[in-house]
Amino acid sequence: MSLITEITAATDRYNLHSHTQFCDGHAPMETMARAASDCGMLHYGFSPHSPICVESGANMSHENVNAYLDEVNRLKSLPVELPQLYAAMEIDFISVDFGPHIDMFQRMPLDYRIGSVHFVPNQDGISVDCDGSADRFLRYLKDAFGGDLRYVVEKYFEQVLTMLERGGFDMLGHFDKIAQNASVADPEIENQPWYEALIDDVASHAKTAGVVVEINTKYINDKGRFFPHDRWWQKLKDAEMPIAVNSDAHWPEKVDEGRRQAFEKLRQTGLHHNAADVNGQSH
Ligand SMILES: [Zn+2]
Numbered sequence: 280m281s282l283i284t285e286i287t288a289a290t291d292r293y294n295l296h297s298h299t300q301f302c303d304g305h306a307p308m309e310t311m312a313r314a315a316s317d318c319g320m321l322h323y324g325f326s327p328h329s330p331i332c333v334e335s336g337a338n339m340s341h342e343n344v345n346a347y348l349d350e351v352n353r354l355k356s357l358p359v360e361l362p363q364l365y366a367a368m369e370i371d372f373i374s375v376d377f378g379p380h381i382d383m384f385q386r387m388p389l390d391y392r393i394g395s396v397h398f399v400p401n402q403d404g405i406s407v408d409c410d411g412s413a414d415r416f417l418r419y420l421k422d423a424f425g426g427d428l429r430y431v432v433e434k435y436f437e438q439v440l441t442m443l444e445r446g447g448f449d450m451l452g453h454f455d456k457i458a459q460n461a462s463v464a465d466p467e468i469e470n471q472p473w474y475e476a477l478i479d480d481v482a483s484h485a486k487t488a489g490v491v492v493e494i495n496t497k498y499i500n501d502k503g504r505f506f507p508h509d510r511w512w513q514k515l516k517d518a519e520m521p522i523a524v525n526s527d528a529h530w531p532e533k534v535d536e537g538r539r540q541a542f543e544k545l546r547q548t549g550l551h552h553n554a555a556d557v558n559g560q561s562h
Pocket residue numbers: 369395397452453
């Protein structure tokens with residue numbers, strides 16, 4: 280068992296994907312850890328957006344990595360009751376030359392690694408940040424991708440698949456995040472057979488890679504969807520994928536955001552079972 284599957288098998292009271300002042304989060308690490316403690320969490324993982332090889336205001340700088348690791352250690356030594364804390368990182372996959380698999384990330388003394396795709400190369404090979412607001416995405420779609428939505432979506436999933444092939448990480452972050460913005464451009468996109476085939480590819484690659492698949496709950500209340508969308512959870516069940524439910528919190532008041540709804544829906548899907556269920560102690 281990996282660290283992550285040990286935690287998820289033992290309890291629901293965890294969050295393993297979160298951001299702080301070291302990247303685009305909105306509070307210091309200590310504030311986030313105390314908020315997690317107030318929610319009754321037993322395990323809390325910090326996962327700043329990794330240093331990156333393209334321009335990005337959301338990612339941490341390479342110079343700050345040691346300060347970040349030092350801060351995790353300082354918090355662990357505080358004489359207050361905090362959850363078990365972990366030093367992780369949400370590592371961007373940009374290309375075969377830059378992703379969780381490269382030496383720089385493999386050498387960092389991290390407790391676990393999350394692999395995520397936010398950037399999609401356009402037809403000229405320029406990495407474009409397709410996360411962020413729908414308005415910005417629609418502008419980039421027109422200006423950077425020539426309006427070719429299917430190209431963007433297929434390229435996004437190609438990035439996810441290549442990242443899974445290269446490996447070097449433990450948990451697959453929000454694997455259909457592109458659907459958030461792509462469905463604004465075309466609300467029918469997830470109903471297309473070619474789109475569903477891409478989801479099937481991710482599920483089979485993730486199974487082969489042996490990673491934990493994240494259910495990201497960050498936007499369930501704001502935008503009404505999980506990542507991956509719950510319409511695909513049966514595929515995860517069929518593939519017997521290990522899953523973890525994370526809030527991807529950027530604010531202290533959001534450390535537990537959407538996680539209960541996810542656990543409820545997971546139980547309906549028959550996907551969720553751990554020791555907490557058996558003991559009836561879940562939340
Ligand atoms: Zn992310």
